[in-house]
Amino acid sequence: MSSLSYDEGAHLLRRAGFGGPPEEIDDLSSRGREGAVDFLINFNQIDNSAMESLLAASFNFSTQDGISNPEIRRWWFTRMVNTKRQFEEKMTLFWHNHFATSSSKVQDVFMLNQNVLLRQTSLDGFDNLLLKVSQDAAMLIWLDNITNVLGKPNENFGRELQELFTMGIRDVVTDEQNYTEQDVKEVARAFTGWNYRRQTPFTFQLNTSQHDNGSKSIYTGTPWAQTGNLSGEDVITIISARPATARYLTWKLFNFFVYPVTNSSTDKATIDRFAKVYLNNNHSIKELVRAIFTSDEFFSERAFFSLVKQPVELTVGAIRMLGGMFNQGTATARGNSAILQNSSRNMGQDLFAPPDVSGWDFNLGWVNTASMLERFNFANAYLTNRNTTNPGVFVTNDQLKSITKPSSKKTVKKFLARLGPLSVGDAFGTLRTYLETGDNGQPVTYVNDDATVDKKIRGLVHQIMSLPEFQLN
Amino acid sequence: MAINRRQFIKRSAGAVSVSLIMPKLWMGSVARGQEVAADPNRRIFIVIQLAGGNDGLNTVVPYTDSRYLTLRPTIGFKDTELKDANGVSTILGNDPFGLNPAMGELKSLYDAGKVAIVLGAGYPNPNLSHFFSMDIWQTANLTGAGSGWLGNYADQKLIGKSGLSAVSIGSALPKTFYANKIVIPNITPAGGADPFVNYAYQTDSSTAGVRDKNNQVNTFKSTNSRSFPTGSFSAPLAEAGFDAEEGAAQLRAAVQNYTPGATYPTANQPSATAVSFASALKMVAQIITTIPDANLLYVQLGGFDHHSQEIGTAADNFTDKTKGQHATLLKAFSLGVQTFYDDLTAHGLADNVVMMTWSEFGRRPNENASKGTDHGTGSPMFVIGNPVHGGLYGQQPSLSDLDSAGNIKFKVDFRSTYSTILDKWLGADSQAILGAKYDNLGFLG
Numbered sequence: 001m002s003s004l005s006y007d008e009g010a011h012l013l014r015r016a017g018f019g020g021p022p023e024e025i026d027d028l029s030s031r032g033r034e035g036a037v038d039f040l041i042n043f044n045q046i047d048n049s050a051m052e053s054l055l056a057a058s059f060n061f062s063t064q065d066g067i068s069n070p071e072i073r074r075w076w077f078t079r080m081v082n083t084k085r086q087f088e089e090k091m092t093l094f095w096h097n098h099f100a101t102s103s104s105k106v107q108d109v110f111m112l113n114q115n116v117l118l119r120q121t122s123l124d125g126f127d128n129l130l131l132k133v134s135q136d137a138a139m140l141i142w143l144d145n146i147t148n149v150l151g152k153p154n155e156n157f158g159r160e161l162q163e164l165f166t167m168g169i170r171d172v173v174t175d176e177q178n179y180t181e182q183d184v185k186e187v188a189r190a191f192t193g194w195n196y197r198r199q200t201p202f203t204f205q206l207n208t209s210q211h212d213n214g215s216k217s218i219y220t221g222t223p224w225a226q227t228g229n230l231s232g233e234d235v236i237t238i239i240s241a242r243p244a245t246a247r248y249l250t251w252k253l254f255n256f257f258v259y260p261v262t263n264s265s266t267d268k269a270t271i272d273r274f275a276k277v278y279l280n281n282n283h284s285i286k287e288l289v290r291a292i293f294t295s296d297e298f299f300s301e302r303a304f305f306s307l308v309k310q311p312v313e314l315t316v317g318a319i320r321m322l323g324g325m326f327n328q329g330t331a332t333a334r335g336n337s338a339i340l341q342n343s344s345r346n347m348g349q350d351l352f353a354p355p356d357v358s359g360w361d362f363n364l365g366w367v368n369t370a371s372m373l374e375r376f377n378f379a380n381a382y383l384t385n386r387n388t389t390n391p392g393v394f395v396t397n398d399q400l401k402s403i404t405k406p407s408s409k410k411t412v413k414k415f416l417a418r419l420g421p422l423s424v425g426d427a428f429g430t431l432r433t434y435l436e437t438g439d440n441g442q443p444v445t446y447v448n449d450d451a452t453v454d455k456k457i458r459g460l461v462h463q464i465m466s467l468p469e470f471q472l473n
Numbered sequence: 474m475a476i477n478r479r480q481f482i483k484r485s486a487g488a489v490s491v492s493l494i495m496p497k498l499w500m501g502s503v504a505r506g507q508e509v510a511a512d513p514n515r516r517i518f519i520v521i522q523l524a525g526g527n528d529g530l531n532t533v534v535p536y537t538d539s540r541y542l543t544l545r546p547t548i549g550f551k552d553t554e555l556k557d558a559n560g561v562s563t564i565l566g567n568d569p570f571g572l573n574p575a576m577g578e579l580k581s582l583y584d585a586g587k588v589a590i591v592l593g594a595g596y597p598n599p600n601l602s603h604f605f606s607m608d609i610w611q612t613a614n615l616t617g618a619g620s621g622w623l624g625n626y627a628d629q630k631l632i633g634k635s636g637l638s639a640v641s642i643g644s645a646l647p648k649t650f651y652a653n654k655i656v657i658p659n660i661t662p663a664g665g666a667d668p669f670v671n672y673a674y675q676t677d678s679s680t681a682g683v684r685d686k687n688n689q690v691n692t693f694k695s696t697n698s699r700s701f702p703t704g705s706f707s708a709p710l711a712e713a714g715f716d717a718e719e720g721a722a723q724l725r726a727a728v729q730n731y732t733p734g735a736t737y738p739t740a741n742q743p744s745a746t747a748v749s750f751a752s753a754l755k756m757v758a759q760i761i762t763t764i765p766d767a768n769l770l771y772v773q774l775g776g777f778d779h780h781s782q783e784i785g786t787a788a789d790n791f792t793d794k795t796k797g798q799h800a801t802l803l804k805a806f807s808l809g810v811q812t813f814y815d816d817l818t819a820h821g822l823a824d825n826v827v828m829m830t831w832s833e834f835g836r837r838p839n840e841n842a843s844k845g846t847d848h849g850t851g852s853p854m855f856v857i858g859n860p861v862h863g864g865l866y867g868q869q870p871s872l873s874d875l876d877s878a879g880n881i882k883f884k885v886d887f888r889s890t891y892s893t894i895l896d897k898w899l900g901a902d903s904q905a906i907l908g909a910k911y912d913n914l915g916f917l918g
Contacts, residue, residue, distance in 0.1 A: 069604065104608050104648075105618040308706050346646065348656055355620055355653050367709050369636040369717040370658035376693075376714070377675045384677045427696040434692040439684040455681040462676070463692050468701065468710040 002033035007421055008299055009036065014473050015257050016040050016293060017086025019317040022418070037293040041123065041286055043085035051082040060331040067109045071331065073341040073351050076115065078328040080316045081340075091122040091289070093312065094256050096351070099133050099165060100359035101142045103352045110202065111352045114138035123286035126249065126278070127240040130165065131233060135204035137196040143357070145194050149210040158188030160357050161235075167244040172251040173268045173275075178244045179219065186216040191232040240283055246275035253289065258298050259306040260363060270297060305420075305472040308363040311347035313473055314375060315340050318382060318465060321419050322403075324395035325388070335391025343378040347371045367471075379465035383458045400461070401453045408435040408446040411457075415464055422469045431463060508730055508762045508820065515825045516898055517761055519770045520623070520649060522831060523806065525777035526603065528799060529835035529852025530881075532576075533590055537569035540872035544838045548784045548846070550574070550794060558795070565590075568865055575800040578811030579855070586863035587814070588855060589916035591890050593870045595851025595883025599834065603778070603848075606833040611648035613888050613907050622891055623769060624652030625906045626899065631655065631769070636720055639769035640760055642753045647771055660756070662749075668756050669725045674718040693718060728759035734819025735812045747805035750774045754813040762820050774806055777832060781843030791844050806830075810857060827858040827898050827917070829890065838872050839879055850876070851883035854890050856916055860898065866914045889914050 004012070009029035013020050017040070028036040039046075059075055060066040080089045095118040103111045114136050121129045133139055134157070140146050143157035163169055167178040179187075193211030196202050217227040218235070224242055226234075239245055250271050254261050261267050274291055281287040292298055309317070319326050329337040341351065348371050354360050385394040403418055405411045412431045416422045424431075435456055438444035446452070464470055534550050535541055542549045550571065555563045557577030564571040565583060570590075572580050582588050596615060600606045608617030620628070623639070631638045632654055639657045641650050646659040662668040676682060676689045697715040701707035737751045753772040760767045776798070783799045785791035794800070810828065817823040835852025851870060870881035892903035892911040897918035904910045 102618060104612070105616045306706075308710065342645070346656075346659070355651070356618075361653070363706060364709060367706075367713045368656050369713055369720050370656040372710075372714045372717040373658070373672075373674065373721060376717070380675045380677070384679065384682060386679070424696075426699055430692055430695045434688055437688050439688075441687065451681070455677070455679075455685055458677060459682070459685055459689050463689065463696065466674075466693050466714065467696050468699075468707040468714060471710045471714075472706060 001035065002294075004029045004031070004033045004036050007304075008033070010421055011299070011304055012036060012040070012293065013086065014313070014317065015090075015298075017090050018080055018313055019321045020086070021321065021323050033299070034294050037290055040087040040293070041290055043088040046084045048084050051079065051084065054078065054082055054328070058328050058330050061112065064109055066331060067112055069103060069108055069352075070334075070338055070341065072103075072108050072112045072115070074328060074334065074337055075112075076351055077312075077316065077326070077340040080312065081319055081326045081328075088119060088122070092119045093310075094253070095122055095129075095133075097256070097354060097359040098252060099139065100354035100357050101138050102354055102356075106138045106141050108352075110136075110138040110141060113202065115352075123284075123289065125240075126245070126283040126285055127237055129285065130240060131236050134161070134191075134232070134236065135194065135196075137202045140194060140196050140204075145191055146196070148188060148192050148194065149207075150192050150212045153185065153188040153192055153212070155184050155188040157191055159184045162187065162239065164358055166239045166248060167242060168248045171244045171247060173247045173272045174244075176244075178242075182220075183218050186218045186230075187235055189214070189216050190230045190235045194232055241279075243275060243279060246278040246283075247271055249278065249285075250275045250288065250292075253292055254297075255362065257289075257292060258295075259300075259303045305469070307473045308366050309471055309473045310360070310362070311344040311349035311366065311371075311375075312340075312351065314347070314471070315344050315378060317473075318379065318419075319393060319395075322395055322461065323399045324382065324393060326393050327389075327391045329391030333391065336393075337391035339378075339381065339393055343374060343381075346374040347378070375471065376462075376466045379462050383462045383465075386454075395461075397450065397453050400457045401448065401450070404448040404453060404457060406448055408432045411435065411446070411448065412460070415457075415460060419461070419464050419470060422464070422467070424467055424469050427467055427469070431460060434463060435460060508732075509765045511821050512765070513824070515765075515768065515822075516900070517768045517770070517822070517826045518894065518899060519757060519772065519826060519828045520647075520831070521806070521810075521828055522647065522649075522771070522773045522775075523777055523802075524607075524773055524775040524832070525779075526606075526834045526836055526848055527777040527802075527832035527852055528779060528783065528846055529832075529849075530838060531783070531799060531836075531846075532573050532803060533565075533592065533853045534571045534573065535569060535869050535872070536564075536571050538869075538872045540838070544872060545840045547792075547844055548794065548840050554794060565865070570865070570869070573800065573803045574795050575804040576807040579807040579857075582811065582814065582857065583863060587859060587861060588857050588863050589861050589914075590865050590867075591854040591856065591885060591887075591914060591916075592865060592867040593851050593881070593884030594831075594854045594867060594887040594890060595834070595881075596886055596888075597883070599850040599880070599883070601834065601848040601850075601878075603833055608648060610831055610833055610887060611651075613891055620653050621647070621649040621651040622907060623649050623771075624657070626895065626901055627652045627657060627769070628654045629906065630899075630901060635764075635766035636716070637724060637760070637764050638766040639771075640767055641771040642756050643771070643773045647773070650771060662753060662756060667725075668752060669728055669759075672724060673721050690718075724760070724764065727763040728756075730763045731759040733758070733816060735815035737812050737816075738808060743804055743808065744801050746774075746776070746801055747808055750805045751809040751812055754809050755816070758813060758816045758820070761822065761826075774802060774809075776802055779836070779845050780841070780847060781845035783840075783845045785844070814857070824859045827856065827860055827894065829857075829894060830855040831887065831890075835881070837879055838875060838881060850880040851885075854887065856890065856894070860917060862916050864916070866916055885914070886911055893917055 006029055009025045031039055083089050117136055121132050144154045145157040148154035162179050189212040193207040195205050195207050197205050213229055216230045219225045277291040278288045329335045348366050382393045388394055403414050435446045436443055536552045555571030557563055557574050563574055563580045605617055611621050612619045613622035627639055641659040650657040660672045663671040676686045697711045737755045738748045757770045779798050782791050784794045784797040786796050817826055831854055834849055836846035836849040840846055867885035870884050888907055889911040893914045895901040895903035
């Protein structure tokens with residue numbers, strides 16, 4: 001079993017979750033690389049009753065009226081901050097981006113149901129996950145499959161199924177074209193009549209009179225060619241087994257969890273190697289992510305801090321790493337609990353509303369002057385909120401003081417460790433100088449007394465959260 | 474704290490940000506105390522959102538439709554009541570419409586040929602949910618999906634331009650401005666003397682924190698002006714971060730160069746709403762007179778959801794149609810637009826600006842039992858400015874031909890108004906932006 005250093009444990013928790021305090025990182029590190037990954041991905045075995053109680057007390061989704069746009073967002077953020085099952089939420093976020101469905105078209109109740117479904121099936125065999133998502137009301141509405149009927153096929157779902165959810169237009173490794181326009185038409189026919197019942201719990205229903213039972217030919221002239229009265233289920237089984245799907249999913253997982261993948265032959269070989277884990281394990285997502293998170297690639301120098309933090313990683317992570325608080329409020333007293341969803345949206349990531357079916361643009365897609373100002377001003381709002389009773393985000397003076405040391409050097413070091421751990425080069429000296437500079441700009445001696453904590457330590461964390469290094473994951 | 478070279482260059486010479494994907498930092502060539510020089514080719518477009526569902530039938534009143542007063546016995550206007558506070562008729566020439574009496578200023582602009590009214594604007598299978606219908610209007614997509622229509626425009630036309638080439642004024646960025654390739658900034662007006670004060674790299678506002686402000690800003694500038702290896706994400710992050718702070722500071726500094734050319738409402742006169750709406754337009758004036766790239770702007774006037782007591786006040790037992798919630802909002806709109814227009818004229822910008830209003834729906838023709846109106850369908854849009862060919866466009870829906878919910882049937886797809894503006898004012902390809910071709914309504918060009 002490979003060992004897992006503190007920095008590696010922190011890296012794993014930031015990527016497979018939203019980061020956390022030193023106790024959680026120490027716990028992961030003590031388990032070793034394989035043990036830590038095993039712990040994270042077998043999240044069903046982690047007791048999460050505290051969060052469940054919190055959710056039960058803070059939300060009212062028993063009637064459809066309680067399920068609104070802001071409420072489903074508040075619910076998800078509450079989960080991400082409080083869950084002990086960090087990877088469950090992160091993997092749900094991965095699939096939310098992958099099967100990018102938006103509340104701009106889909107009712108909130110269906111968005112919530114889809115989110116629950118993604119959480120339940122996130123590590124299943126891909127065939128089952130894809131089938132469940134495809135038969136769920138949110139997707140049936142989102143990509144118009146409810147209007148895909150015999151004689152009048154709607155190709156929207158059939159196209160995105162292949163282009164965005166499974167194979168991509170071209171194989172990410174071999175660059176071969178994966179399907180043709182004719183395949184889009186034929187696949188669409190296989191899904192005709194797929195619909196959902198118009199009453200709770202809105203389960204899948206095949207409208208047989210609207211289903212095309214004729215013969216369909218797909219992937220003609222390739223090793224995956226099939227002809228016959230193919231159903232939607234058949235098509236999902238066929239596509240899930242194609243190596244192109246294994247490679248595309250591996251590629252997306254790498255880009256989301258490991259590092260930005262290039263077109264180099266080395267990277268293509270890496271993708272191909274991990275795709276085989278999928279193919280050799282009955283398309284198990286769990287085994288694929290286990291292989292990825294225990295790999296040397298994941299713990300390579302190239303991977304550390306190689307991604308730009310997604311807005312929700314930044315907002316949720318800032319609370320979890322520092323030991324801050326998110327008072328989520330209740331359905332009737334929400335206070336300023338919307339700060340997480342609003343700030344993340346203004347940074348470019350509105351949960352439940354990705355920009356389109358291809359999901360969010362990562363890395364430089366998050367970077368522009370308007371979104372950066374939001375990042376810095378969220379940090380300021382979080383660090384300078386001294387109201388510890390109302391719903392919102394805050395960190396107490398006691399918590400901050402517990403991280404300080406008597407010397408400015410050690411204090412800066414402790415906070416950089418806490419918020420990364422970050423290595424910041426010359427900025428270290430600048431941050432230390434900040435602690436040792438008085439109101440008039442003249443040097444002062446740093447002491448970690450209460451007044452300094454309330455002013456300078458809050459300022460220090462705001463400054464760390466404003467560093468380019470902190471924007472990376 | 475030492476200023477390094479990069480910082481020095483940025484501060485003194487106005488170096489332009491070099492990243493390919495980021496909007497450039499705006500760097501004014503305008504000297505302190507100066508406004509932007511006139512440019513006859515400049516084309517500014519301002520969206521005014523009337524949020525909540527504006528009652529179109531009591532905004533542009535079809536007073537000759539025999540059904541109008543039957544459907545609205547309490548809140549409807551008789552022809553004799555269509556005159557403003559000065560007793561001047563608000564009836565539109567020889568046409569069978571009159572503006573709400575609260576809109577005397579807009580009537581003057583109409584008479585001067587500066588206002589096009591697009592009657593009966595709406596869309597098929599109307600959605601009566603505020604949220605869904607707003608999405609539809611904002612995305613120009615009948616499913617409400619996707620980015621905003623002006624976000625699409627920005628994705629095509631504003632890449633590589635200044636980060637201030639489009640700006641929203643309001644509590645949050647409107648979906649109309651949701652883009653895929655850039656994030657358009659939203660400036661939330663601050664109370665007090667300088668409404669731009671919060672558009673900044675914000676620091677601790679506590680008493681002790683304020684004294685530490687310079688230290689914080691200096692630390693930020695220092696750490697974000699370090700050099701990073703090319704190809705790393707740190708380089709564009711630092712660059713965008715630094716530009717965010719500096720761009721906001723420049724905006725705040727630039728807008729101080731503005732001198733009002735008109736007297737904007739103050740001190741809750743004629744209403745707090747009128748003051749806040751006019752203040753937002755004044756912020757627009759501050760931006761467009763001092764920042765040459767800022768050509769796409771957005772303001773909001775909310776509160777049109779008048780399910781009850783649309784007219785009157787408690788003092789008149791809710792009978793005085795010249796007062797009340799709707800009149801207050803329409804007065805705010807009319808007075809704000811007039812003041813802003815006067816300001817533009819004083820700054821020599823009136824030929825460069827087109828304004829457009831929209832609301833997610835109109836209201837039901839039949840008044841309800843609470844002297845209010847419920848959610849309806851189509852309603853008129855106003856397009857205002859010197860470049861506009863004033864007059865009536867579209868077609869008024871008949872009140873004798875209502876749908877099964879008792880709502881009017883729209884006559885003009887609202888996207889025709891968008892396409893006309895995109896093609897004839899913004900020089901864009903409306904089909905590429907809206908996904909389909911719509912009629913040119915002819916009020917521009």
